[in-house]
Amino acid sequence: MRFVKRRIMSPGPVEIPPETLAVAAQPGPHHRTKEFRTALKDALASLRFVTGTRHPMVPLAASGTGGMEACVTSLFSPGEEVLVTVCGNFSQRWAEIAEAYGLVVHRLEVEWGKPVDLKELAAKLRRHDHYAGVFTVLSETSTGIENDIQGIGKLVGPTPSLLVVDGISGIGALPFKMDEWEVDAVVVGSQKGLMVPPGVAAVGLSPKARERLGQAKNPVFYLSLARAFKAVEADELPDTPWTPPVSLLLQLRASLAALEAEGLEAVWARHARLGGATRAAVRALGLKLLATKGFSNVVTAVDCEGGPDAGKVVKALRDDWGISIIGGQGKLKGKIFRIGHVGHVDDLDVIACIGALEMVLKKLGWPVTPGAGVAAAEAAILAARG
Ligand SMILES: Cc1ncc(COP(=O)(O)O)c(C=O)c1O
Structure with a gap:
C-alpha cells in the first residue's frame, strides 16, 4: 500500500x-x-x-x-x-x-x-x-x-x-x-x-x-x-x-x-494570521475574494467569476498535490473554491497550499507570477508574528 x-x-x-x-x-x-x-x-x-x-x-x-x-x-x-x-x-x-x-x-x-x-x-x-x-x-x-x-x-x-x-x-x-x-x-x-x-x-x-x-x-x-x-x-x-x-x-x-x-487568544490570533495570509496571497495572485468585508478567519472563499474553473482547481490540488480544499455549495456551486485554515493548521500549511495553488493555476493556463502568492503570504505571516 x-x-x-x-x-x-x-x-x-x-x-x-x-x-x-x-x-x-x-x-x-x-x-x-x-x-x-x-x-x-x-x-x-x-x-x-x-x-x-x-x-x-x-x-x-x-x-x-x-x-x-x-x-x-x-x-x-x-x-x-x-x-x-x-x-x-x-x-x-x-x-x-x-x-x-x-x-x-x-x-x-x-x-x-x-x-x-x-x-x-x-x-x-x-x-x-x-x-x-x-x-x-x-x-x-x-x-x-x-x-x-x-x-x-x-x-x-x-x-x-x-x-x-x-x-x-x-x-x-x-x-x-x-x-x-x-x-x-x-x-x-x-x-x-x-x-x-x-x-x-x-x-x-x-x-x-x-x-x-x-x-x-x-x-x-x-x-x-x-x-x-x-x-x-x-x-x-x-x-x-x-x-x-x-x-x-x-x-x-x-x-x-x-x-x-496554546491559549484561547493565541488560537484566535493564529487563525487571524492564517486567514490574513491566505487572503493576501489570493489577492496577489490576481484572484478575487468573494467577501469584501467581515472575512471569516476559518475559510477563504475565492470568487471564480472571470477566473479559473473552480472545479478544476479543487481537483488538481487534490490529485496533483494531495491538498483538500473544497468548492462552492448551494447557489455558489461551481462558482467559488474555498480554502480552509481552521483547526490543526499552521503557517507552513498555508504556504504549502498557496505554493501548490500557484502551480495549479499555471497548469490551468491562468496567468500567475510564480511565487507572488507565497511572497504575499510570507509577508503577512511575518508581519503578524512580529
Ligand atoms: C457553519 C456550519 N453550520 C452547520 C454545518 C453542518 O454541520 P454538519 O455537517 O456537521 O451537520 C456546517 C458544516 O460544514 C457548518 O460549517
Whole structure:
C-alpha cells in the first residue's frame, strides 16, 4: 500500500492532531464509569471555556446539524414566528429545519458573501417585535464571512426573542463570548475548530433559553435537550441519556486541552494570521475574494467569476498535490473554491497550499507570477508574528 501525504485545507472535517488520533486507538472505559464521566466533565468544562459560558453545555451524538435540529425542536413550538438571517447555505439550514418543524419563518436575506447588516436587522426587529427566536451563524462556512454576533446580541438581547447561534465552524477558532454577547443557544460541532473527527455536537443554553425547555411543543426524543441537560446535571459527574460516542468525547477532551494549553487568544490570533495570509496571497495572485468585508478567519472563499474553473482547481490540488480544499455549495456551486485554515493548521500549511495553488493555476493556463502568492503570504505571516 502506498502512503500518500495529505494536507487537509478544508473548513471541516479538519486534520486531527496525531495526539488526538492516538487517544482513539486506546480501549476506552465504559460510559457509565467514574473514569469516563470524569473525562466528560473535563471535556465539558473546556467546551464552556472555548464557548465563553458559565452555563452548562451538553454533548449530542450527532453532526452539527443534529445540534441545530435539537435547538429548534427543544426550544420552539409549531406556529411560533422566528427570524432567520440567511447569508449562505448554513444559515439557510436554520430556516429549512424551522420550517420542517412547523415554525413560521421570516427571513432577513443577506447577499451571499456579505455579513448580516446590523442596521437592517435592527429595522426588522423594530417592525416585528415578537419573534420567538432569531437564528444566525457565527462563521458562514459556505461564503467565508464572520457575523458580528456581539452586535447582533446587543439588538436581540433586550427583546423576548432567543438568540440562537450556529457556532459550528467558528467556535474554537474565532472569538466567541456566549454570556457576554447575550447568546441564548449555541451549537458547536466537533470536526472544525475543535479538531476532532465528525460525530459530536454540543449545545449551550442561557438561563433565558432554559426556561423554554419543556414548554416547546415539537416532537423530540433522541435529541431532546431537556433530557440531555437533566443527565448532565443530575449528579456531580455528568452523564448522557443514551450511549455517548465515547471515543470521540475522549478525543474532544484531548484536543480541547491542547487548545487551552496554546491559549484561547493565541488560537484566535493564529487563525487571524492564517486567514490574513491566505487572503493576501489570493489577492496577489490576481484572484478575487468573494467577501469584501467581515472575512471569516476559518475559510477563504475565492470568487471564480472571470477566473479559473473552480472545479478544476479543487481537483488538481487534490490529485496533483494531495491538498483538500473544497468548492462552492448551494447557489455558489461551481462558482467559488474555498480554502480552509481552521483547526490543526499552521503557517507552513498555508504556504504549502498557496505554493501548490500557484502551480495549479499555471497548469490551468491562468496567468500567475510564480511565487507572488507565497511572497504575499510570507509577508503577512511575518508581519503578524512580529
Ligand atoms: C457553519 C456550519 N453550520 C452547520 C454545518 C453542518 O454541520 P454538519 O455537517 O456537521 O451537520 C456546517 C458544516 O460544514 C457548518 O460549517
